[in-house]
Amino acid sequence: MTKDLTHETVAHGMQPEDTPELRALYQGFADHHLIPLWTQTGDLMPMHPKPRAVPHLWRWKDLLPLAEASGALVPVGRGGERRAIGLANPGLGGAAYVSPTLWAAIQYLGPRETAPEHRHAQNAFRFVVEGEGVWTVVNGDPVRMSRGDLLLTPGWNFHGHHNDTDAPMAWIDGLDIPFSKQNDVGFFEFGADRVTDYATPRFSQGERLWAHPGLRPLSKLENTVSSPLAAFRWEHTDRALTEQLLLEDEGQPATYSLGHAGIRYVNPTTGGDVMPTIRCQFHRLRAGAASRMRRDVGSSVFQVFSGRGSVVLGGVEHALDIGDMFVVPSWVPWKLQAETQFDLFHFSDAPIMERLHFDRTAFVED
Amino acid sequence: MTKDLTHETVAHGMQPEDTPELRALYQGFADHHLIPLWTQTGDLMPMHPKPRAVPHLWRWKDLLPLAEASGALVPVGRGGERRAIGLANPGLGGAAYVSPTLWAAIQYLGPRETAPEHRHAQNAFRFVVEGEGVWTVVNGDPVRMSRGDLLLTPGWNFHGHHNDTDAPMAWIDGLDIPFSKQNDVGFFEFGADRVTDYATPRFSQGERLWAHPGLRPLSKLENTVSSPLAAFRWEHTDRALTEQLLLEDEGQPATYSLGHAGIRYVNPTTGGDVMPTIRCQFHRLRAGAASRMRRDVGSSVFQVFSGRGSVVLGGVEHALDIGDMFVVPSWVPWKLQAETQFDLFHFSDAPIMERLHFDRTAFVED
Amino acid sequence: MTKDLTHETVAHGMQPEDTPELRALYQGFADHHLIPLWTQTGDLMPMHPKPRAVPHLWRWKDLLPLAEASGALVPVGRGGERRAIGLANPGLGGAAYVSPTLWAAIQYLGPRETAPEHRHAQNAFRFVVEGEGVWTVVNGDPVRMSRGDLLLTPGWNFHGHHNDTDAPMAWIDGLDIPFSKQNDVGFFEFGADRVTDYATPRFSQGERLWAHPGLRPLSKLENTVSSPLAAFRWEHTDRALTEQLLLEDEGQPATYSLGHAGIRYVNPTTGGDVMPTIRCQFHRLRAGAASRMRRDVGSSVFQVFSGRGSVVLGGVEHALDIGDMFVVPSWVPWKLQAETQFDLFHFSDAPIMERLHFDRTAFVED
Amino acid sequence: MTKDLTHETVAHGMQPEDTPELRALYQGFADHHLIPLWTQTGDLMPMHPKPRAVPHLWRWKDLLPLAEASGALVPVGRGGERRAIGLANPGLGGAAYVSPTLWAAIQYLGPRETAPEHRHAQNAFRFVVEGEGVWTVVNGDPVRMSRGDLLLTPGWNFHGHHNDTDAPMAWIDGLDIPFSKQNDVGFFEFGADRVTDYATPRFSQGERLWAHPGLRPLSKLENTVSSPLAAFRWEHTDRALTEQLLLEDEGQPATYSLGHAGIRYVNPTTGGDVMPTIRCQFHRLRAGAASRMRRDVGSSVFQVFSGRGSVVLGGVEHALDIGDMFVVPSWVPWKLQAETQFDLFHFSDAPIMERLHFDRTAFVED
Incomplete structure (x- = not known):
């Protein structure tokens, strides 16, 4: 041949x-x-993945004003459920899918607003690139949402949000809606029209039980499918990344590659991914560093959290600013490059690929 | 609410x-x-799965003549690769998908023909409702295909088929092509234009190593993702089902439900499903027995192997004959009813649902 | 240093x-x-394991007559429970322990005798080097015992034996009594004074449900700690070993090492060891072949099943005959050598070592 | 019966x-x-575990002076390796075993002393009931030892200790020496006579990589047999227990039983026990609270960390003070009672029992 x-x-x-x-x-x-x-x-049966989804970049400077405009024109409440605006991959023919498996959106909640409670089989998370003041109430547990935090709503947990302040707040949502829709696995149930608890504690009950490194409550010895720790605070993420780079300076094997620190958010009952279908990670590159060019089976979405840099995506370089989001479809080569210290949040469908043994990665010569 | x-x-x-x-x-x-x-x-995000795929029935008396006609008109060889005709779910808009995850086809090989070797990331199996005389050669191991046998070609194994006789043979194929295509996980590679070994042994090397109940070769102690036993013979399936019904007669808890025997084909290294995305099972109902009406998340395909009976599928009863195939989309209620002793082969995407924790089953009052 | x-x-x-x-x-x-x-x-804390147990060999020509003499002098019944004579490692100071973890015995049942039912936390098996005619009744399921068979009694299953013939029968028992005694994990309960079922079926219910290669009953999808298949027949063991050597002749990678075939008895629900503390295996060497000299952490017991050969054990060679048993304490080097085709049954505490991550193996230059 | x-x-x-x-x-x-x-x-084969080991209590007011006296009379260095004094269960006939599986000792290091490096297959930990100033250097990583900390030395890691201060320090050691000795699994190797790094960092490299709740380094995605986090700080343990009791006050299900908070120390790569043979836990009872009377298969050792209370052990009540240690042999009933807030460190062989499926627990009517 x-x-x-x-x-x-x-x-x-x-x-x-x-x-x-x-x-x-x-x-x-x-x-x-x-x-x-x-x-x-x-x-x-192509020779290698030939996704219909295309690499694409959404600018925060476009997303945020549109979300703000929605705040003025579109009510949030029962029925529409959420003031969320989905990133629609240009290759996927008009569906609100960022990739064949993933849904990514900017969600917006005005001052004092409440998004009503519901639950669904789909797995969801929120990541906060800026702002604060909203609490998401997950199965009755109010969870503060602040800058740099990752908040989980695993499948079939009731949840609603409320803004406790006089300022609006926006954040991003990630879900497995396309996968669920395509494979006919979704269930949905309405909950209370208001959230069940308007308290605004600094730490959720889940954190108070679970956010103690290496310690597990004796009352919670059964492993769970998704993480019982549902709030991952910026303070810890930042410290973990900082320590990795300091250890690298000291000559210890701590970073993912030279100048490239990274963490995976995990379920403390198993050490595995936080939810069965979605992987969440965070990357920090030193100024001047770059990741290795690679291809992966499965799709990924990134959002810039801080700093300046670029991504080389399918052979095209894109300069990136805070809040910018981009999608990497399956098998498209990608590489991050840092101008300043460069922080990015990252989620993907890697747990699907790994659990079904379709995962492959290839490193590519620049 | x-x-x-x-x-x-x-x-x-x-x-x-x-x-x-x-x-x-x-x-x-x-x-x-x-x-x-x-x-x-x-x-x-519907209240419950609302599949685009619809319940549908394909008659063997329609399938087989069309396959035979293809034998006369369509060559088998490099490029087209296989003389396989896919069951296209009427709800899925013209794609050759029996469900969103599964591909099912009738494949036909004329006297002395060879289907060339290739490999792909997609997982595949063959089930033989009638006939014999073809050997499928999987990674160099010739595997006889006879009536009632299940033969596996797990992802990324080279395979080709050849007909050693002067009579044609038809069988069914099951693959995860729609899932692979939708989620961009497929890889494909051509192999030899002829099969690598035209030997026609009664038993494959895989069987000679692995088809000994409860015994594992000391040379093969690493678990494998898919079953290393790639041929499940009718003789064993039949005996297992026969024994379950005899044990039920003796008052032992052996059948799945009253008068309903069943086996799952499994990977002997783990006791789990034979492949990461496809479950294969076989059902036998006594004359007069019925299965419980149920709904499952995920999709299933059945083929009648012997006997006469019917399926109640989405509220509609269909009489069934040997070779008839039907698809049960996600959450559609189904129930088998046996007129005579009634044997059915069954495959589904249940491993996907279970590994991603989307599986649900509900039993329905008749 | x-x-x-x-x-x-x-x-x-x-x-x-x-x-x-x-x-x-x-x-x-x-x-x-x-x-x-x-x-x-x-x-x-020695530099390497320095077992008190010593390598030792028991001759079948000594064991069997003593068992027969016991048959004449010692009743079997409630209290003594079993007419079993334990191999006492000379290094272990008078305890009936063949090694620190394992108990091995010859058990003898006279014509028409019954050994009463009981159950215990200790795991047990029987292996039959010669004879037939006894049924062991495990949780009410009568299991035939014939030459070359391995029969399991996993922990906490009621069991008794009865001899259905006019001839006596002897076999060997293996248990984890020393481990259980040492670590204070044993429980014991009396059952019926007679066995609950004197039927003498050719196959047990467990075999009828489970002894179908690669097939699992739909009624038994929960994994079990120990194998639900409790009888491993000589016919299958012999065939598996025969095929491995034939495949080796054909140039296929099937044997454990050159001229050395082997199988592990496994739990079909997991592919792992038949019981949590005891591994059972069977070896066949071609005439003239030898295994590699090795040391393992943990202890092993072998019984010659057929053929003639020798073992080099701790540097000393011992000629071996049918029925002879020897123990290999932890880290003692051992090597099998076959004069004729040479078959040996083998059990060990390897599951303990592996589950606690103490396992190590070293191959030794001859 | x-x-x-x-x-x-x-x-x-x-x-x-x-x-x-x-x-x-x-x-x-x-x-x-x-x-x-x-x-x-x-x-x-007793009806239930009848341990030779007996319940016994060692008083800190006896242990500490003897350790101090040893400091004056016994050098620490190569050969003796450690100035450690083992608790010898009175039932175990003169062996330095606190139970059949566990070794427990008080270790003492004088001002500026060094205990030389070595490694062994045995798993070890240290727990600090009072004092500070020693660093244990594990595979080159200096780990501070302070009051309330748990420090791990899993099997086959080189380790030594040095006292960086002008005051002596004592702590307790726990190992699986009896199990290793009994089952012949031990290996030992000398390392450097001095520790390889006399640095005295506040946090070890292991903590800097791993002590971030729910976060896992991208550079360390392989699971490990024992915890890569080898220092569990009092600050986190105390906070976890405090939060459980506060959550109980708020009506949340957070404590193990009423007024009884508890944590298990775990391997963050798996959520399971920190080492394959030893479980480590910590209990806090409110003043006036009591645990439920129970029996467990396997043996446990407790040390009082703070507060006053008592244990009912095998039917006998013992008042307890800070530093006091007691052993609970297999199946002996035990119950904790708190006079003041009562904190206890606890270790056991439960992973052995669970991995071999010998674990049983029974609650006992008072």
Whole structure:
């Protein structure tokens, strides 16, 4: 087999001759809801992933004003449920999907507003790139949302949000809505129209039970599918990344690659991903550092949290600013480059790929 | 919340007033590849799975003649790769998908024909409802295909088929092509144009190593993602089902439900499913018995292997004959009923649902 | 540190000077139930395992006549429970322990005798080197015992035996009695004085449900701690070993090492060991073949099943005949050598070592 | 079976008649290193665990002065390795074993002293009931030891200690020496005579990488057998326990039982026990609270960390003061009672019991 030979080109050349008999056969297929493989092998089974989703970048300077405008025009309440605006991958034909598996949105809550409670089989998280003042109430536990925090709402937990301040707040949401929709796994249930508890504690009950490193309550020895710790505070993330770079300075093997620190948010009952379908990570690159160019099976979304840098995405370099979001479809090569110290939040469908053993990564020569 | 209130009806009533400002906002969304959640919550996040795929039945008396006609008109060889005709769910808009995750096809190989070798990330199996004479060669190991056998080709194993006889043979294929295509995980590689070994042994090397109940070779102590036993013979399946019904007669708890015996094909290194995305099972109902009416998250395909009976599928009863195939989309209620002793092969995407913790089952009152 | 320096020699040289003050201190220790580490480090924490148990060989020609004599003199019944004679490792000071973890015995049941039912936390198995005619009834399921069979009685299952013939029968038992006794984990309960079912079926219910390669009953999808398949028949073991050697002849990677076939008996719900504390395996060497000389952490017991050969055990070669049993204490080097085709049953405490991560193996130059 | 009937009494009554033939048989057993089961069933297989180890209490007011006296009389250095004094269970016949599986000791290091480096297969930890100033250097990583801290030295990690101050320091050690010795799994290797790094950082490298709740370094995604976090600080333990009691006050399900808070120290890569053989936990009871009376299979050791209370141990109540240590052998009933707020450190062999499926717990009516 020569290197140039691809499934697609071969398939194209191999179709049977167009005869009346063949047409009759094909009509028979159509009549009986059948489709032959040989006319579409190359499309159904490509040589490597050829996503319809395309690499794309959304600018925070575009997202935030549109979210603010929505705040003035669109009520939040039962029915619409959330004032959330989904990033629609230009390759996915008008669906509000950032990738085939993931949904990403900016959500906006005005002063003193409440987003009513509901629950769904879909897994969800919020990440706060700026602002504060909202509490998300998850199964009755009020969880503060502040800059740099990751907050979880794993599947089938009731949740609502309320803004306790006179200023609006925006953040990003990530969910597995496209995967759930595509594979018909979604369930949904309404809860209270108001949140069940308007208290505004500094720390959620989940944190008070679980945010003690290496310690597990004796009352909670059963492992859980998703993390019982549902708030991951910026203070800890920042400290973990800072220590990795300091350890690297001291000659210790602590960073992911040279000048590139990173953490994965995990379920403390298992050490594994926080939810069954979504991986959450955070990257910090030193000024001047770059990550290795790589391809991964599965799709990822990044949001710049602080600093300045760029991403080389499918061969194109994009300068990045705070709040900017971009999607990396399956098998598209990507590489981060830091001008200043550069911090990025990152989520992906990697748990799906790994649990089903479809995961592959290849490093690419620059 | 009243029983009548659904997400969909509520969402419908809650849209913001149509004003020039709102139109400008929506145009801004469109300009920046954004889609608001509030206009489509009910569609994206339904109260329960509302599959586009529909329940559907394909008759063996239709499938087999079309496969035979293909044998006369369509060559098998490099490019088209396989003379396989996919069951296209009428709800899925013309894709060759039996469900959102699964591909099911009838494959046909004429006398003395060879289907060339290739490998792909997609997981595959064959099940033989009638006939014999073909060997599938998996990573160099020739595997006989006979009536009632289940044969595996887990992801990334080279495989080709050849017919050693002067009679044609047809069988069914099951793969995770739709899932792989949708989630961009597929890889494909061509192998030899002929199969690497035309030997026709009664038992494959895999069986000779692994088909000894409760015994594991000392040379193979590492667990594998998919089953190293790649041929499950009818003789064993039949005996297992026969024994379950005899044990039930003796008052022992052996059957799945009264008069309903069943086995799951498993990976002997783990006791779990044979492949990471596809579950394979076999059911036998006594004459007069019925399974319990149930709904499951995820989709299933059945093929009648022997006997006569019916399925109640989404509220409609269909009489079934040997070779008939039907698909049960997610959350559609189904129930088997046996007129005579009734044997059915069954495959599904249950491993996906379970590994991602989306699995749910509900039993339904008749 | 020089190569000659050992913990033991160093410790010896480092004791504090014997003074009245030291004697008073040591008396204080004794008064308060204290023992200093520095007087016994080398003994408590040797450089490598220094088992008190010694390699030892028991001849079947000695064992069987003594068992037969017991049959004449010692009743079997409630209280003594079993006519079993334990192999007492000469290094273990008079305990009926073949090693620190394992108990091995020859058990004898006269014509028409019954050994009453009981259950215990200890895990047990029987292996039959010759004879037939006894059924062991495990939780009400009568299990035939025939030459070459391995029969399990995992912890806390009621079991009794009865001899259905006019000839006596002897077999070997293996249990984790020493481990259980040492670590205080044992529970015991009497059952019926007679066995609950005197039926003599060819196959147990457990086999009828589970002895179908790669097939699992739909009624039994929960994994179990020990194997639900409790009878492993010689017919299957023999065939598995035969096939491995034939595959080796064909150039396939099937044997454990050259001319050395082997199987592990496994729990079909997990693919792991049949019981939590005891591993069971079977080895077959071709005439003229030898295994590699090795040391393992943990102890093993072998019984010759057929053929002639020898073992090199702790540097001493012992010729072996059918029924002969020998013990390999921890870290003692061992190697099998076959004169004719040479079959050996083998059990060990390897699951304990592996689950607690104490397992180590080293291959030794001859 | 009546309640009074025990295995022991039954066995006793069932011995065969003492005849010359029986004596000859028994002599034959002795000659061939065999021991019959029927003479010792009740001892080998008791109705429930009957440990040789007895409940026992060691007073800190006795332990500490003896450790101090050792400091004056016994050098610490290569050979003796550690100035550690083991708690010898009075039931275990003079071995330095606190239980059949566990070793517990008080260790003492004088001003500016160094305990040289070594490594062993045995798992070890230290817990500090009072004092500070020593660093234990584990695989080159200096780990501060301060009041209330738990410090790990999992099997086969090099480690030494040095006292950086002009005051002595004492702490307790826990190891699995008896288990290792009994089962012949121990390996030992000398390291440097001095510790490899005399730095005295506030936090170890392990903590800097791992002590961030719910965050895992991207550079360390492989799970480890033992915890890579090797220092569990009092500050976190105290806060976790405080929060549990506050949550209980608020009506949340956070404590282990009423007024009884508790944490388990865990491996952050798995959420499981810190080492394969030793469980470490910490209990806090409110003034006036009591734990439920219970029996467990396996043995435990407690040390009072602060407060005043008592333990009911095998039916006997013992008043307890800071530093006091007691052992609970297998199946002995125990119950804690708090006079003031009462804090206790606790370690056990529970991972052994659970991994081998011998664990059982029974709650006992007071």
